[in-house]
Amino acid sequence: MLPPRNLGNELEYCRAMEPTLNVVGLGEVLWDLLPGGKQLGGAPTNFAYMCSLLGHRAAVASRVGRDPLGDELTARLKQLGLATDYLQIDERQPTGTVQVEVDATGSPRFTIIEPVAWDFLDWTPGWAELAGRTDVVCFGSLAQRSATSGATIRRFVQAVSAGALKVFDVNLRQAYFTADVLADSLRLADLVKLSHEELPVVTKTWPPYVAGELQMPPPRGGPELMKLKVPTIVPVFRWTAASRPR
Numbered sequence: 001m002l003p004p005r006n007l008g009n010e011l012e013y014c015r016a017m018e019p020t021l022n023v024v025g026l027g028e029v030l031w032d033l034l035p036g037g038k039q040l041g042g043a044p045t046n047f048a049y050m051c052s053l054l055g056h057r058a059a060v061a062s063r064v065g066r067d068p069l070g071d072e073l074t075a076r077l078k079q080l081g082l083a084t085d086y087l088q089i090d091e092r093q094p095t096g097t098v099q100v101e102v103d104a105t106g107s108p109r110f111t112i113i114e115p116v117a118w119d120f121l122d123w124t125p126g127w128a129e130l131a132g133r134t135d136v137v138c139f140g141s142l143a144q145r146s147a148t149s150g151a152t153i154r155r156f157v158q159a160v161s162a163g164a165l166k167v168f169d170v171n172l173r174q175a176y177f178t179a180d181v182l183a184d185s186l187r188l189a190d191l192v193k194l195s196h197e198e199l200p201v202v203t204k205t206w207p208p209y210v211a212g213e214l215q216m217p218p219p220r221g222g223p224e225l226m227k228l229k230v231p232t233i234v235p236v237f238r239w240t241a242a243s244r245p246r
Contacts, residue, residue, distance in 0.1 A: 021135035022059070023051040026156055027143030028118045029062040029077075029087070030096030031069060040076050041098065042118075043169045047138035052081050056136075059083035061127060061156070062143075063117040069095040070117070086130050090117035112142075119146040123155050131159035140169040141177045141185060150181055157188045170194035172201060 025048030032041040045060050052058035060082050064070035066089050073095055077084050096116040101109045121143070131137075137160055144150035157166055168189035170182070182202070186192060194202060 021056045022133055023048055023056045023136045024059050024061050024086075024130065024134050024138070025049075025082075026061045026137050026139040026153055027121075027149075028096055028140070029060055029064065029073065030098055030116070030118070031073065032098050032100055034100045035102055038097075040073065040080075042096070043140045043142070043171045044138045045077075045082075047167070047169070048082055049080055051136065057083070059086050059130065061086040061121075061130060063088040063090050063093075063121050065090050065093055065095040065117045067095055069097065086126060088117075088122060088124070090120055093117045093120055115146070118143055119149055121149040121152040123152045127152075127156060128159060131156050132161070134160045134164050136165045136167065138167040138169060139185070140171040141181060142171050144181045144185070145177070154184060154188065165190050167191045167193065170198050170202065172198050 025042070025044035025046070027042065027044040029040075029042040029045045031038040042062070045062070048058040048060050058081075060077055064073055064087060070089070074084050074087060077087070093116055094113075096118050097113050099111040099113065101111075103109065137157060139153050139157055144153055160166065166189050168185045168191070170192065171194075
């Protein structure tokens with residue numbers, strides 16, 4: 001049985017749960033192509049990995065190309081202990097990549113390649129079965145940049161049981177989001193994770209949904225950490241029964 005949903009962030013929530021829950025990272029999985037080499041990435045994938053470190057069964061539900069990068073990515077997920085049974089293979093589109101360039105000031109610039117395999121997530125009987133036994137699912141806005149993947153992601157989230165925890169990672173990147181996608185995702189989510197930089201965008205996009213209806217817990221460590229802008233400090237909102245947007 002899931003514990004009460006009153007914890008400050010999704011990792012604390014996972015830590016408090018029994019170590020046998022089924023966690024799904026739903027959406028993009030990709031390679032970040034950094035100046036120093038490539039690194040596995042994708043917000044839902046990172047979520048699944050962190051939950052696996054806490055002892056939970058974690059799977060990545062995404063799509064890669066039938067190419068060397070896809071083979072390497074699949075092998076890496078297995079090496080990390082993540083289930084790849086629900087990793088779809090695309091015969092036409094390449095595995096997702098993000099080009100990362102660093103300027104003279106040390107600031108990164110990201111180019112998210114499109115279209116790629118995870119822009120074509122397909123609703124399958126296997127994914128329907130996975131949704132039916134999912135206890136926690138994390139999904140984001142980036143993988144919903146295409147209509148195909150957006151529809152599949154929302155269908156998956158709607159198919160999980162009523163007791164499952166649905167975590168929405170806002171994760172705004174470039175112009176890869178719309179007000180409709182964000183509003184639909186907010187309606188589906190139990191927890192909403194976003195950065196302090198993303199918060200003004202959210203409140204400006206849907207003031208009827210957000211203003212006065214969400215609670216943001218203070219970051220661990222107090223205001224000093226806020227001033228330092230520690231990257232891991234993010235607000236996590238939890239809908240109440242009365243405040244959930246309709």
